[in-house]
Amino acid sequence: xxxxxxxxxxxxxxxxxxxxxxxxxxxxxxxxxxxxxxxxxxxxxxxxxxxxxxxxxxxxxxxxxxxxxxxxxxxxxxxxxxxxxxxxxxxxxxxxxxxxxxxxxxxxxxxxxxxxxxxxxxxxxxxxxxxxxxxxxxxxxxxxxxxxxxxxxxxxxxxxxxxxxxxxxxxxxxxxxxxxxxxxxxxxxxxxxxxxxxxxxxxxxxxxxxxxxxxxxxxxxxxxxxxxxxxxxxxxxxxxxxxxxxxxxxxxxxxxxxxxxxxxxxxxxxxxxxxxxxxxxxxxxxxxxxxxxxxxxxxxxxxxxxxxxxxxx
Amino acid sequence: xxxxxxxxxxxxxxxxxxxxxxxxxxxxxxxxxxxxxxxxxxxxxxxxxxxxxxxxxxxxxxxxxxxxxxxxxxxxxxxxxxxxxxxxxxxxxxxxxxxxxxxxxxxxxxxxxxxxxxxxxxxxxxxxxxxxxxxxxxxxxxxxxxxxxxxxxxxxxxxxxxxxxxxxxxxxxxxxxxxxxxxxxxxxxxxxxxxxxxxxxxxxxxxxxxxxxxxxxxxxxxxxxxxxxxxxxxxxxxxxxxxxxxxxxxxxxxxxxxxxxxxxxxxxxxxxxxxxxxxxxxxxxxxxxxxxxxxxxxxxxxxxxxxxxxxxxxxxxxxxxxxxxxxxxxxxxxxxxxxxxxxxxxxxxxxxxxxxxxxxxxxxxxxxxxxxxxxxxxxxxxxxxxxxxxxxxxxxxxxxxxxxxxxxxxxxxxxxxxxxxxxxxxxxxxxxxxxxxxxxxxxxxxxxxxxxxxxxxxxxxxxxxxxxxxxxxxxxxxxxxxxxxxxxxxxxxxxxxxxxxx
Numbered sequence: 001x002x003x004x005x006x007x008x009x010x011x012x013x014x015x016x017x018x019x020x021x022x023x024x025x026x027x028x029x030x031x032x033x034x035x036x037x038x039x040x041x042x043x044x045x046x047x048x049x050x051x052x053x054x055x056x057x058x059x060x061x062x063x064x065x066x067x068x069x070x071x072x073x074x075x076x077x078x079x080x081x082x083x084x085x086x087x088x089x090x091x092x093x094x095x096x097x098x099x100x101x102x103x104x105x106x107x108x109x110x111x112x113x114x115x116x117x118x119x120x121x122x123x124x125x126x127x128x129x130x131x132x133x134x135x136x137x138x139x140x141x142x143x144x145x146x147x148x149x150x151x152x153x154x155x156x157x158x159x160x161x162x163x164x165x166x167x168x169x170x171x172x173x174x175x176x177x178x179x180x181x182x183x184x185x186x187x188x189x190x191x192x193x194x195x196x197x198x199x200x201x202x203x204x205x206x207x208x209x210x211x212x213x214x215x216x217x218x219x220x221x222x223x224x225x226x227x228x229x230x231x232x233x234x235x236x237x238x239x240x241x242x243x244x245x246x247x248x249x250x251x252x253x254x255x256x257x258x259x260x261x262x263x264x265x266x267x268x269x270x271x272x273x274x275x276x277x278x279x280x281x282x283x284x285x286x287x288x289x290x291x292x293x294x295x296x297x298x299x300x301x302x303x304x305x306x307x308x309x310x311x312x313x
Numbered sequence: 314x315x316x317x318x319x320x321x322x323x324x325x326x327x328x329x330x331x332x333x334x335x336x337x338x339x340x341x342x343x344x345x346x347x348x349x350x351x352x353x354x355x356x357x358x359x360x361x362x363x364x365x366x367x368x369x370x371x372x373x374x375x376x377x378x379x380x381x382x383x384x385x386x387x388x389x390x391x392x393x394x395x396x397x398x399x400x401x402x403x404x405x406x407x408x409x410x411x412x413x414x415x416x417x418x419x420x421x422x423x424x425x426x427x428x429x430x431x432x433x434x435x436x437x438x439x440x441x442x443x444x445x446x447x448x449x450x451x452x453x454x455x456x457x458x459x460x461x462x463x464x465x466x467x468x469x470x471x472x473x474x475x476x477x478x479x480x481x482x483x484x485x486x487x488x489x490x491x492x493x494x495x496x497x498x499x500x501x502x503x504x505x506x507x508x509x510x511x512x513x514x515x516x517x518x519x520x521x522x523x524x525x526x527x528x529x530x531x532x533x534x535x536x537x538x539x540x541x542x543x544x545x546x547x548x549x550x551x552x553x554x555x556x557x558x559x560x561x562x563x564x565x566x567x568x569x570x571x572x573x574x575x576x577x578x579x580x581x582x583x584x585x586x587x588x589x590x591x592x593x594x595x596x597x598x599x600x601x602x603x604x605x606x607x608x609x610x611x612x613x614x615x616x617x618x619x620x621x622x623x624x625x626x627x628x629x630x631x632x633x634x635x636x637x638x639x640x641x642x643x644x645x646x647x648x649x650x651x652x653x654x655x656x657x658x659x660x661x662x663x664x665x666x667x668x669x670x671x672x673x674x675x676x677x678x679x680x681x682x683x684x685x686x687x688x689x690x691x692x693x694x695x696x697x698x699x700x701x702x703x704x705x706x707x708x709x710x711x712x713x714x715x716x717x718x719x720x721x722x723x724x725x726x727x728x729x730x731x732x733x734x735x736x737x738x739x740x741x742x743x744x745x746x747x748x749x750x751x752x753x754x755x756x757x758x759x760x761x762x763x764x765x766x767x768x769x770x771x772x773x774x775x776x777x778x779x780x781x782x783x784x785x786x787x788x789x790x791x792x793x794x795x796x797x798x799x800x801x802x803x804x805x806x807x808x809x810x811x812x813x814x815x
Contacts, residue, residue, distance in 0.1 A: 180681060181672045181676060181681055184672055188665075195655050195658055195669070196669070198656070199637070199641075201638070259660045
């Protein structure tokens, strides 16, 4: 019973929120509003996806926002040097490399991932600062900037390209996680690393692969930023985004203890946050209350997880 | 047992979890200074009953009287304040705190807002005199042996003037000499009027130690009476509802003359120059005290612990094993000592747990074929006599014995040449134990070489073809079936006179 509540309670909350908003605000159900919600959430979809993956694997990656920021700056530099296509690839690869550094450093030394990535998030932000020697770098070629913008901000069926990219990325990670051997091994390592190791799973590789994927996800976020603004800046993504992305899977019903959950739960968490923000905006509720509601929701989700743990004895 | 001396009277206690009636209308009474043994298979309701008495669970219905007045504990704290203490299966101490801090935890004598250290010291000394324990009050609990940690729990109970102490499997993790000391303590406590309720899987212990024995089955008390009227057989038949062969002394050996596997000179911080060989189809037992180095031998062979020197040879080929993955690839598998911590992914399904080492075999077009996985798991479940309702149910939802069978299923699936099995029957009920023994014998018959570690001597002698006694990280002596139990046990303590050295 408690397990069901923990698993599907959030689906109910989301549904209820949706229905209440649909009834009380006529503009909520419009296509325009839905597209808005998705547009605003695209970056968070990506970050929540990689953090859901990390939490399932039993780790945290607090450095996603810093990695995305550094990747954005790297992308601009690379576009300026090599053109758009290579620039994007370098930007993504840079995110992956930072993820690999996270993985090698943290798994190799057995440092707590929370603290380890907190440390690297400072370092990666510093790296971003070095790479742009100041606060901001912009794409110098106007045509390239326009092309980037149309690729990521251009609309197809009323929805921006970035949203499609985010959802495709989430879907791929989700499918890999649930369908491949790598994915099942991620669950095993998150559920019981000791047992997984003794069963012959290369637990270190699994964990490192999660950090790398997390970095690549952050790299995508960085590239999208460049597409949107034609520039990269040291304040591109704040760490609040990383915290929101950690809270999302938990609200979506992923256990913070690792070993269980699914990517869609992270997405559902982000959508719930978006509904709260968007809906309360439409209803004219003060932002202060929105934050409070969000905080209470996150707390309730963690508490439910804990209660479930206890109830199973 | 008349009402004037009854310390605890229980009237028709009932507790239901979901659809399971864990305890059904149980009525009992305990006298002051009595040692009561509570036995039954896993899931019979022993722990649930004990936890209701100790205030951990609240009964659905029924009454508990303590020292003549009705009580209704809402927490272990309330029970402790009234005089009921429970030592759970898992030790409940603060590992980084000292012995004396743990003893007075939650009831620290104070002087203002500061702890009254001199009063703590004098109270502690009194407790030691009472119990004849030898414990350094300043020792950090995590560094103590398990038996000493239990003593800390006992002292804590006594410091609250507990009149009833409930012990759930206190000797399960103790070595033989520690058990002896625990028994002496229990007797001394009883002599001083403390009532002891002892839950135990060790029937010899119950027969030897207790004055009254209660047998539970399916949540009900099937009998309660003087221990002197009971035998192992009568207890076991009460527990299982029918007379059941508990031991295997007539093991048909499947061992061949062909040496399949050998280790030579294994040495690391826990081991000293360990050498032995296992034949094809042979079950070699590693016996000895807890901490003697048996698990360390297993882990070193399996690549889970590093070796300083020594060689491992399988079918004439020297192996280089640096990780469990290496070992598995080269034909060695280990079922680890601790099924929950080291063996299973508790949240994962039966089928995934069984295939944890071999998921690659179920790849279909790049992704995992859950249908094939499930089908194979059902086959394996049949082979190891797993009792389950759905192959996709989580390992968490199974009893200890069935969880262990999942690990055997995995071993069958991996099909190693050498299988190491570490304490597979710890905490499992008699029926599951029997099934596990049969699986072991079947695997040996199929030609597997098995290294079997167990702290239960009857089991080792009943199942194995040969037994090595490990003592302080060394091979003390080797015995070949038929065994003389006394000689083997003597070797546990380093006594090898009269034993044959081969």
